[in-house]
Amino acid sequence: MCVRVLLVDDDERIRQALCLALSDEGFTVDEAGSGEVALRRLETEHFDVVLVDLTLPGLDGLDVVRTLRSRGDLPIIVVTARADARDMIAGLEAGADDYVTKPLMGDVLAARVRALLRRRGPGREAVRVGELEIRPQEGLVHRAGERVHLTRTEFRLLLELAGAGGRIVTREQLLHKVWGYDYFGDTRLLDVHIRRLRRKVEANPDDPALVLTVRGAGYRMGS
Amino acid sequence: MRLTLRRRVTLSFSLGLLVVTSVLAFATWNLATGYLLRQREAGAARQAELNARLAGASPSAAALGDLLAGPDSAILVLTPFGPVTAGRPVDPGLLPAELLEHPPGTATVTVDGTPMLVVARPLPGGAVYVELSGLQQLDGTFAFLGAMLVAGTIGSALLGAALGSWASGRALRPLAELSSVAGRIAGGDLRARLPAQDDPDLAALAAKFNSTAQALEQRALRDARFASDVSHELRSPLTTMVNAGAVLRRRREHLPGTAGTALELLTSEVDRFARMVVDLLEISRADQTDDPPPEEIALDALVRNVVATREPVPLDLEPAVVIGDRRRLDRVLTNLLDNADRHAGGAVLVRVRECGGRVRLAVEDAGPGVPEDLREQVFERFARGVMAGSRGDDTGSGLGLALVREHVHRLGGRVWVEDRLPAGARFVVEMVLRSSDG
Numbered sequence: 001m002c003v004r005v006l007l008v009d010d011d012e013r014i015r016q017a018l019c020l021a022l023s024d025e026g027f028t029v030d031e032a033g034s035g036e037v038a039l040r041r042l043e044t045e046h047f048d049v050v051l052v053d054l055t056l057p058g059l060d061g062l063d064v065v066r067t068l069r070s071r072g073d074l075p076i077i078v079v080t081a082r083a084d085a086r087d088m089i090a091g092l093e094a095g096a097d098d099y100v101t102k103p104l105m106g107d108v109l110a111a112r113v114r115a116l117l118r119r120r121g122p123g124r125e126a127v128r129v130g131e132l133e134i135r136p137q138e139g140l141v142h143r144a145g146e147r148v149h150l151t152r153t154e155f156r157l158l159l160e161l162a163g164a165g166g167r168i169v170t171r172e173q174l175l176h177k178v179w180g181y182d183y184f185g186d187t188r189l190l191d192v193h194i195r196r197l198r199r200k201v202e203a204n205p206d207d208p209a210l211v212l213t214v215r216g217a218g219y220r221m222g223s
Numbered sequence: 224m225r226l227t228l229r230r231r232v233t234l235s236f237s238l239g240l241l242v243v244t245s246v247l248a249f250a251t252w253n254l255a256t257g258y259l260l261r262q263r264e265a266g267a268a269r270q271a272e273l274n275a276r277l278a279g280a281s282p283s284a285a286a287l288g289d290l291l292a293g294p295d296s297a298i299l300v301l302t303p304f305g306p307v308t309a310g311r312p313v314d315p316g317l318l319p320a321e322l323l324e325h326p327p328g329t330a331t332v333t334v335d336g337t338p339m340l341v342v343a344r345p346l347p348g349g350a351v352y353v354e355l356s357g358l359q360q361l362d363g364t365f366a367f368l369g370a371m372l373v374a375g376t377i378g379s380a381l382l383g384a385a386l387g388s389w390a391s392g393r394a395l396r397p398l399a400e401l402s403s404v405a406g407r408i409a410g411g412d413l414r415a416r417l418p419a420q421d422d423p424d425l426a427a428l429a430a431k432f433n434s435t436a437q438a439l440e441q442r443a444l445r446d447a448r449f450a451s452d453v454s455h456e457l458r459s460p461l462t463t464m465v466n467a468g469a470v471l472r473r474r475r476e477h478l479p480g481t482a483g484t485a486l487e488l489l490t491s492e493v494d495r496f497a498r499m500v501v502d503l504l505e506i507s508r509a510d511q512t513d514d515p516p517p518e519e520i521a522l523d524a525l526v527r528n529v530v531a532t533r534e535p536v537p538l539d540l541e542p543a544v545v546i547g548d549r550r551r552l553d554r555v556l557t558n559l560l561d562n563a564d565r566h567a568g569g570a571v572l573v574r575v576r577e578c579g580g581r582v583r584l585a586v587e588d589a590g591p592g593v594p595e596d597l598r599e600q601v602f603e604r605f606a607r608g609v610m611a612g613s614r615g616d617d618t619g620s621g622l623g624l625a626l627v628r629e630h631v632h633r634l635g636g637r638v639w640v641e642d643r644l645p646a647g648a649r650f651v652v653e654m655v656l657r658s659s660d661g
Contacts, residue, residue: 013460013463014459014466016463017462017466017470018462020470021470024470081455102459102461103458103465103500103501104462172524187550188515216521216544
């Protein structure tokens, strides 16, 4: 399978270097120098993953992420030059699936992309948790009969939790299974996704009944 | 010991009122007692005048007895033939001689412990009429007046103290506010400001303080922006360099000989440079407060997770829960393991042990160890050069252990290195233990 990646960055040299490095990893890489160009191309062309630099001239990187997220569940990785947590959290809140900090290495980025694109796991039976019905094969989630739109990452996160059947899943396990993270478990990535997931599947996101936090350990599914 | 401003104001108020009321009380006492005594003297003199006339030149004791005003009074008529007395017995020798020799006149004397007013009037025939009347009643009045005045003075001093305390408290309230706001600013809250003041004296101070705080905040923001810009500006070209380097390294075989060696040198140094910049940016950000809220971390599980991603290392773990930022703790252990890999051929044991309310995370290696005089220095930034002979093929940033120390400080713990027997070094991180039931 040939993975098509759209790289949105205003720095031409970075685009070129990353194109070379990602091509070495076996990806087909297209470039866009601005958010406007990227959104235009994404309307007509198919890509598997989008890499968005947050500091773009004109249309801001965050707006690009938001617009793309409103269009569908295309996997998005945010690229930031600032290691400060605000940018990263803003990017994830806007709907990104993962983030990397510059200077990023082509091979690290490639691993992230592969983790995002991994198959949805072995075909499992539909899982019911409370009002939720998860159908792994179709990638559909219904709450009380109504379809809930989850991104691929949110879906995998939900599936990992539901698959544990009420047992605790540690943060490390979730980071490893959903994002392919090994260490430097930046739990903020997980925290933001859990928040996003709760907003979509919980009746009252402030008082979750399905995705429960187990203090100091991780998360588990309530019934 | 120096008194506080508030105490001093209270004390001055109290002392001031005490002085003023004492003077007033003293004057009142003098005027009132003088006036009362003169009134009493005048009354007694008139009465004696009248009585002297009634008594006549040579009265009998019985006649004098009728003239007595009360049980405490006494009347003496000193005739050349001896005294005639009535009422309370009084020794004529106690009376002032001056008064008896040159009547009329008045005086006060004390007879058997009782104060008495003495009025003398000349009688025809060289006799002297002397009437003594008790002053106890007046003394009682004086005592009452005196008590009232003393009580009033003490009361006003206390009132002064209370007033001073209240007034100084009120006057110092803006100062207390100022101190609390200054404390918040010192604590890192640069947005803290004093509320607007109505009082023109305080308004100037508040305005000055607020503008200073504003300038400080602006400056901190500028510095942060600069650090952030530098970070951004360095990271972008580094991204290009490391990726171009990686692409070149894959094609190493196409560049034989000198060019290949140069390429190797270039790419490995670019990688090291990138690591150094990342570590440097991390260490310069280490004091910034964008930490997530501290959480409970199972230290033993964290160690297992970190080690699971590396070359296997023997573990000896006790369950322990600590409070902090997981990312920092990850980084501490990773850097210690990297350090062991780089300088001592890898860690030989990672241990977590409870130790009297604290928990110790130890990373042991079997390398050359760290000489005693360098054990502080190895945690300095760019301290790599201090270990003789270890510089050669070193690919570290020189900031690994410095970052460990920064992170451990931020986690509220401490870190040191000690000897391991028979050979090697043991890096120990000690943190407060939350619980050991992990």
